[in-house]
Amino acid sequence: MKLANLPVSRRMVVAGAAFLAVGMTRPAMAQLTLDQARNQLLVGEQRDGLLGIVQNASGVSALVQRINSERMAEYRRISDSTGAPLSAVQQRAGAQLIQRAQPGWYVQSACGGWVQN
DSSP states (O other), rough: OOOOGHHHHHHHHHHHHHHHHHHHHHHHHHHOOHHHHHTTOOOOOOOOEEEEEEOOOOOOHHHHHHHHHHHHHHHHHHHHHHHHHHHHHHHHHHHHHHHOOOOOOEEOOTTSSSEOO
């Protein structure tokens, strides 16, 4: 039976059920934010200024790739404009990001492992 052939009250029930079904799946489809990933201890700040995966979960890899791509573009821009080696720009950015990390967030230690700030 077509939806148009149903009584108005029945159409509203069907439409409402469809709306709820879509709404219930929306949180699962929502894109993970950097702060969410940090607070859930899924990612950490690396010494090279890039974001690292501490624990893989849905959406983490895509988030890390996107953030690292944006960061590298900015690091290259800074390197090109200042003449500083890219690795030096990354090291400085990494030190600043680690220093500004909130208590409890993961950061990369000097030996390369993950520690909570």
